[in-house]
Amino acid sequence: MRTRDRSIPKRVRLAAFLVCLPVAGLAQQAPLSVIDWLANPAPETLPGTVLLEPPVTESGLTPQIEVTPLEALPVPLGLVSTKVTGLPLDLWQGSDPVLLAERLMRVPVRDNPAMQTLLYTLLLSETRPPYASRQAAETVLLARVDRLMQLGAVDPAQALIQLAGPTASQERFRRWFDATLLTGDEDSSCAALAASPHLATDYGALIFCTARRGDWTSAALTLETAHALELLPQATLALLDRFLSPEIFEDLPPPAAPARPDPLTFRLFEAIGEPLNTAGLPRAFANADLRDLAGWKAQLEAAERLTRIGALTPNQLLGLYTQRSPAASGGIWDRVEAVQRFETALQSGSADAVAKTLPHAWAAMRQARLEVPFAQLFADALPALDAPQAAALAWRIRLLSPGYEEAALTPAGTGADVAFLAALARGVPRTVTPPTPQAGAIADGFDSDTALPPEMEAMLNGGHLGEAILEAMDRFGSGATGNHDDLGVALALFRRVGLEDTARRAALQLMLLTRS
Template structure:
C-alpha cells in the first residue's frame, strides 16, 4: 500500500476511538425518529487558554436568517391545493388549537381504506388558514402534515410542501434535505448549505456535501475535526471513512447494519456498496427500490408497499406489473402473471379469457391489498364486457371501487343482498334496502343518519370542523377492526358535513374489501 494511503488509513482508523456524542447515541429529536440531524445551531467558538473549556452542543432550535415569504412567516398556512380545488373551507381549522390539530394528524393511520387516505391527502396538502391560537409557533401543524406525508411514503407531496416553506428553519430544512437524499436529488440543497452559513450544517451533512462537490480533502479534514470534538461517533466515523475512500477498506468485513438508519446513513451505505434492504424500514425508504437500476422484483414489492398508502399512482403500479415477462413463479410472480393474463385478455377483447384470468388476478391482488389501484384502472372496462358467472360479480365490485362507481351501480343488475346494498350506497340511496350482516347494518345506519353523531357534534358546533373530520377518519379506522358503532358515526359525520363522495367510497371499500386484522 503506498505510504500516503497507509498514512490516511491510520489517520482515519484513529478517529474511530473518539467518544460517541450525545446526539448520535440516541435517536434524532423529531416526531419522525429517522430524520437526519442535518442542521443545528452554530457551534460556540473555541475557548481561550484563560477561559474554562466549552463543551460543544448541538441544539436544534430554529435559525432565522430571513422571513418566510410563502405564508408571511406562518408555514401552517402553506399548501399546494387551493380551496377551489379541495372543496374544503379556507378556515377549516376554525377555533382549534394548533397542538390539537397536530396531535390528531399524527394519530392518523398511514395505511387505511383508499377513500380515507384520499381525504387525508387533501387535508395535508390544502391551503388552510393557520390555527388562531396566539401561542402557536406557526409551524407545528405544517410539520405534522409533512411528517405524516413522510410516514405515508409520499415524498413528492412532502417535497412540494417543503419547497414552499423557505430555507430558514432548521426543522423544515432537515426534512427537505432528507427528502432530497431519499430521491437522490441532494446536490442543490448541498449548494444551499454552502451558500447559507446561517443554516449551520452539521459535520455529517457538510462532509457528505463536500464529497459530493469533489472536495475530498476538505471532507477528510472535517471528519477528523468532527471526531475530535466528539460530534461524530465511532460508527459514523468508520462509515464516513469508507465513504471517502472505499479502496482503503477493501477486504474488510461489511459494517454492521444499523437498526434505524437516517436517510443520510442509508445513502452512505448505498455509496460504499453495502445497500440496506428497505423491507422493515419506514415506507419513505422504499422509493430507493423504485429506481431503474434495481431488480424488477424489488421494484414491484416497493411499488406495492407504496400503493397501499397511495404514494404511487395506479398506472405506476400497473406499469411495474406489466413491464416484462416474469422469470419465475410463486410469490410476486403469481401476481405479475395474473395481471398480465388479464391485460392480454382485455387487449384481445376475449370475454372467456378475461373471466378466467379475473378470478386469479382478484385473488392475487387481495392477498397483497392493492385491489383498489388496479380496480380503478380495469374495473369499468371489465364491468362493461358482460362477463359470465363469478367473474361478473368481481367485475361489478371492481367497478364500484373505481371513479365510475355511481355509473356502474346504475348500469348493474345486482343479484345478491350485498350487491344490492352496494348499488344503493354507490348512488346515495339506501331506502328499502336490507343489511345481510352486522357490517352492512353499520353502513346502513350511517347513511340513514340525519345529523352529525353526538360524539362529534360538539367539535362541529364549536367551529372545529377540521378536527371533527380527522376524528371521523380515526373512528372509521378503529371501526374496521370491529367496533361497528364507530363506522356508523364516521359515515354520518362525513355525510353531515358534505363529504358525500368520501362517505360513499369508504362505505363501498369497507363492504367489498376485508381489512380486518
C-alpha cells in the same frame, strides 16, 4: 383502461393523490365599460344641510392618535388549491396546534383507500395554520410534512417544505435534506447547506455535502475534526471514513447494517457499495428503490408498498408490472404474470378470455391488498361477461372504482348483499334491509336523523372543520374494527360536511375488502 406510465419520475404528480372535486364558481359582476359609465346618470347632488350638533373639538390642535397593530392573517400554504380540494382556507382555525399535529400523525388510514385519499387531501390542500402564533404555524407545517414522510409520500413532502421555505429553520432543512436524499435530489439541498452551513444539525450532512460538491480535502478535514472532538457517533464516523477513503477498507468486511438508519446513513451505505434492503425500513425509504439504480424486483416491491398506502399512482405500478416478462415464478412474479395475462385478454376484446383471466388477476391483487388500484385501472374497460361468477366479480370491481354509482344501476346477481351494495353505491342504503350488523351501522350513517355526539357538534359549531374530519376518520377506524356506533357517526359526519363521495367509497371498501 388507463394509459400506463412505464417510468418512475423523480416527482410524483401531486394531483394523482387527490380526488378532484368540482370547482365552485363565484358569481361576479363585470366592471362597467367606459361607455356604460358615461351612459349612467350621475347621482343627484343633495343640498347642504346644517348639522345641529355640538362641535367635535374645542381647539385646532392635532388630536392624539391611538394606534393598535392589526395581526396579519397567516399565509395559506399547500400544494393543491382549495378550488380543487373543496376545503376552506380556514380548515384548521380554532384548533390547538399541538393536539392537531398529534391527530394528523396518528389518524389511521392503512386499510381504507378512501381514508388515505382524504388524508392526503387534508395534508396537501392550501390552508392557513391556526391563529395562534408563528410557532403554532410551524408545528402544524412540520406535522403535515412528517405524516407525508411516514406515509411514504416523499415527493409531496419535499415539495411542501420547499414551498414553505426549506432554509427558514434547522427543522425545516433537516426534513428537506432527508427527503432529497431519498428522491435523489440532494444536490439542491447540499447547495443550500453550502450557502448556509448553520442549517446543519450535525457534521454528517456537512461532510457528505462537501464531498458531493467535489471538495474532498475539506470534507476530510471536517471529518478529522469530528473524530477529534467526538462530534458524531462512532458508527457514523466509521461509515464516513469508508465513504471518503474507500480504498483503505477494500479488504475489510462491510459494516453492520443499522436497524433504524436515517436517510443519510442509508445513502452512505449505498455509496460504499453496500445498499440496505428497504423492505424492513419505513415506507419513505422505498422511494429510493424506484430509481433506475434498483433492480426490477426491488422496484416492483417498492411500488406495491407505496401504492398500497396511496403514495404512488396505480398507473405507475402498472407501468412496472408490464415492463418486461417475469424473471421467475412465485410471489411477486406470479402477480406480474397474472396482471400481464389479464391485460392481454382485455386488449384482445374477447369476453371469454377476460372471464378466464380476471379471477386469477383479482386473487393476485387481493393477496397484495391492491384491489382498489386494480379497480381504478381496469374497471372502466371490463366488458359484459356472460359467466355468472365472472360477471359478479366484475360488478364488485366496478363498485371499487370511481364509477361505482353507474355500476349500481346494473347489479349482477340477487340477494340481500347485492341489493344493499347497490343501494349504498347510490347513497340510499336505508331503502333496503341491511344483511349484517356492519351494514346496519353503515345505513345509520346515511340516515339524516342520525345525531352526532356533542363533542363533534361542538367542533362544527366552533368552526373546527378540519379537527372534526380527523375525529370522524378516527371513529371510522374504530368502526372498521367492530365499533358500529363509531362507524355510523363517522359516515354521518362526512356526509354532514359535504364529503358524500368519501362516505360512500369508504363504506363500499369496508364491505368489499377483506382485511385481517
